[in-house]
Amino acid sequence: MTIHVIKHPLIQHKIGLMRAADISTKDFRELANELGNLLTYEATQDLELEDAEIEGWNNSPINVQRLKGKKITIVPILRAGLGMMDGVLQLIPSAKVSVVGLYRDEETLEPVPYYEKFAGNIDERMALVIDPMLATGGSMVATLDMLKKHGCKEIRILVLVAAPEGVKRVLKAHPDVTIYAAAQDERLNEHGYILPGLGDAGDKIFGTK
Ligand SMILES: O=P(O)(O)OC[C@H]1O[C@H](OP(=O)(O)OP(=O)(O)O)[C@H](O)[C@@H]1O
């Protein structure tokens, strides 16, 4: 479908903070989760509601609205996707989690799969795929291929920073998905890193460099 770059001031402020060269692991982690939370709020704006009657505080029935049983699975792409997961789960605490393990080969930039474990009845669930970085798009396309192979029909993608090259590749391979991003940056460098970008998000979240 399309990409929505969310211009909300809190989102723009927080993604700006994440770009600082000297950001600590603690701050990077906290901001990744906060942005995961805010992007979830945006990406779930159109979830269906239903009317319900409950007993109110003074023992009389009142009419309320509640989510219409939409089943959701959150799909973090290992490792870096885990860095957004707590923020997403704060808003959708009963969501099932499906995990996809992929790393990008540094030479070819192609995704190398090493793990997958999907929630039950995934064909009945809306998938929210989370990964801070959408660079060449290889990891995301591989994840969407896996989800669709398991019958998943409705997929939304939450990323912190997207490169135009990756957005184009994902929407070409999977035109039915919607991408929600805090930023769409300028381009990829010769090593497949996003410019200006965030650097290596996995390393920053896990403190491995
Ligand atoms: O769009 P692509 O070109 O595929 O690149 C994006 C992928 O690269 C990063 O993961 P990485 O492979 O570094 O693994 P990690 O999360 O374990 O650090 C990032 O978190 C994405 O999953």
Ligand SMILES: O=c1cc[nH]c(=O)[nH]1
């Ligand atoms: O810019 C990039 C590209 C891929 N993976 C990252 O962590 N950062």
Ligand SMILES: [Mg+2]
């Ligand atoms: Mg990854």
